[in-house]
Amino acid sequence: MSNRVQAKTEVLQGTLDLMVLQTVATLGSLHGYAIAARLEQVSGGALRLNMGTLYPGLMRLEQRGLVRATWAVTDSNRKARFYAITAAGRRRLATEKSRVGSHDVDHAHVLKGEG
């Protein structure tokens, strides 16, 4: 993999991570499907996350201590893994948001928690 491609992938990963963080920061503890559905909804259907992208991302955030996962029961009484943002995750989100600013138009409204 060339350096350019790698750098690009990292940017995309980083953006996805931020969007997921923003989502759980706004809505509190969510399971994976809820996060994907929420992101699809706020992007107006433009952002469809398949499981192969979403779950490694969640795993990465968990490994970095930005989210914490716990098993709990959903509204429909099913066992699910819920992801909640940690203090470190909030700090990270704050610094990244100030860095990204508003030039990243596509994802800006997601990051601002609108919609």
Place this chain on the structure above:
Amino acid sequence: MATLREWVIRLWATLRPSRRDAELEEELRLHLELAVEDERRRANSSEDAGRAAAIRSGGMAQAMEAVRDQRGLPWLDDLARDLRYGLRALRRNSMFATVAVVTLALGIGANSAIFSLADAVLLRTLPVSNPRDLIVLRQRGPAGDIFPFTSAAASDLALSRDVLSGLAAFRPLLNTHVSVNGETELALMQWVSGNYHAVLGVHAVLGRTLTEQDRELVAVISHRYWQRRFAGDSNVVGSLLEMQGRSFTIIGVTPAEFFGTQPGRHIDVTAPLAAQTMRMPPNARWLYLLGRLVPGVSREQARAALRVRWAQLAAAESSQSRPQVTLELDSGAQGLNELRRQFSLPLQILMAAVGVVLLVACANVAGLLIVRSSARQQEIAVRLSLGAARGRIVRQLLTESALLAAAGGAAGVALAYWVTNLLLAMMSRGRAPIVLDVAPNARTLAFAAAVTIVTAALFGLLPALGASRTDVQPRLRLSASGADTTRNTWGRAMVAAQVALLVLLLTSAGLFTRTLQKLRSVDAGFRQDQVLVVRVSTGPAYPEARKRVLYDELYARFGALPAVQSVSMSMDSPGGDLSMGAGMAIPGRPPDPEEAPQVYHNFVGPRFFETMRIPVLAGRDFDLSDDERAPKYVVISDSVARRYFASEDPVGRQILVGNPQCRRCPPPAVASIVGVVKDVRYASLRADAPLMIYRPYRQATSAPADTFLIRTSSATAEALTPFLRAEVRAAAPALPPPSVVSMEDQVAALLVEERMLAVLSSAIGVLAAMLAAIGIYSTVAAAVARRQREIGIRMALGALPAQVARMVVSEAFGIVAGGLAIGVPAAIATALAARAVLAGVLFELSPVDPLILSSSAVAILLIASLAAYVPARRASRIDPVAAVKYE
């Protein structure tokens, strides 16, 4: 951005896999279920909902794989899998694996062995604090000879406090008689100035080390001596040692790693110079100097400052030859390293040679791997077609190479330790054993590891890349049975490379062996066989009068032993060092100029020339009548006769024995020449024989002739040793057993570097030849296997077995000819480039010797035909029917 925490978690997850797979599956299944419910809610039929959900969420298997990759460290997983796979593959082909590992073990082992020795002799610093700040001082004479210092010079130089924070003097004494509890053994002791341990920064592990205040009879012993003589007794401090008739109190033990300040020698006992009572003449140059620089002072500054001081000292003394002597200041990080001077060049040459062997081993294993990978091409093609990335396949094949190299490296290190000890024994032959710690240390292990990694890369990369370039389509369509007619170009290139390197190794082995042969056939001037050199040292405390009585008694006792033909004695024995360059003059003639060759004196016993079989050219040998009361007679060597008497007959002429210009020497005495003998070589077989004057040992002022020379009638000189020791014990029970060396061993010690080069380069050459033979064999055998069908058809069409065999052999010769075409010019070019280095090692031999070059080439052709013989025979026996039907 990955944090350390993340890596730790991932590493942990890799090491303990599968625990959370079930949880993950549950999580993903829920995701899919919720997705299906959502789709259904959007008014899809149930199958459509399932498909839509699957499309939107992606496959479960892929997602699990992606999460697993993120969870653990995939490359580590891959590595573990590659290792398991590689081990299985190697076990399946254990013949190949064994040959490869043995080849690598020999290559890496040879490198590690020579490197361990080079490390101990050339690289390792003294195990003391800040060895880099240490310096050694030496005097260099006009002829480049190096000698130590007088007591006066030592104490004067020690006053240079502005550049040296301390200057320690030391003097080792070989074969000192040391008694512990009445039992006498020979030990290596040294006299040192009181600041010796302080300058080095060596602290005692038990008791204390010496200080400037120690003027009494005290001694510090080495850790090894403490273990050996006192069994590591923790109460050793305060025990007594008898040396030179006096009792020394042990005050301390030095650390285990501290051997003294001369690599190769292990000092057992160290005592203060202040307690040394033997009176040294004021002009005796006997002290070695080792100092520590003042922090911040460079060696250059110190050298300049000390040379100024040295010039003042010389001016004050106004001695006759001082101005020609320069003061040398060198790094003392390795102490006073005599081994370095002697073995530096041979070790560097051998290092280069084993480096070449490693290349041969690499080419060999690479060739084997290529042969093997062409057999494995089908397997690789299957894996490629099933979607394996080429990078993964290269990595897999490299892992196998790394496994081979690691096994070879481990075996090599073990082999090296054994070989290094063998080499040390070889270097020590005929003289005091060289004591070096050659156990693997961090540096030698790091070297072995580096060599192993480089080796793996060298032999593994090419075959791996070649194999991964496999074209899938044709491989899958063809079977492995031998329809493959591609020529094994890289494999042949590897064999040719081995042959080229082999030329280099065989010619160097030839050069060094021929040099040794030539030096061995140098006429030493005496017969070396069946002579024992017996050194009976009494120690300086033994009274002079008793010494003479003892030597007379021993002379008689030795002469009476069975199988002894004749006995004599000498101060310096032929084939050994000369100690007395006392000069001579002819009465009535002007003295020799300063630059005239030195004339040496040797005190010898009766029948010396007969015992040594030194031909008497004119006059007579010494006999029992040449004693104290007889007139002063001398026997001169042929070269002295030619230099001083030209065509006149020297017998009956008178000479002045001694140097009339030397003020401090005894005044020259007049003596008559009674004989002229053939020239004899002493400490060097390369240099011209020294100018010698032989004097009767009875006419010496002291009894210096402590070396008995015993010619035996039987070839087994060693058998006599216990009897000789018994006679010494009977005559002087208090003396330690004498050292007994055969004259052949003593002369062999003169050629230790040459023998080391000759034996090792030959061993290296044989090793490389074996490797090349394996390489040629396996390449040709693989070619025969590949061409089985073609050969079968040829034979079916009427080719004779002999023709087939010739075809196979000529293929081998083609490869070898290619190797020779590169190797011979390369060997010539190398020899010419290294001409200056080789000139110091070779003897009466040109670095480019046509005979040696051509015999190397012939030897290689012979090896090649032997290696090709077996596969050629197999080819000639191929059954055409079976071969053609086989498809």
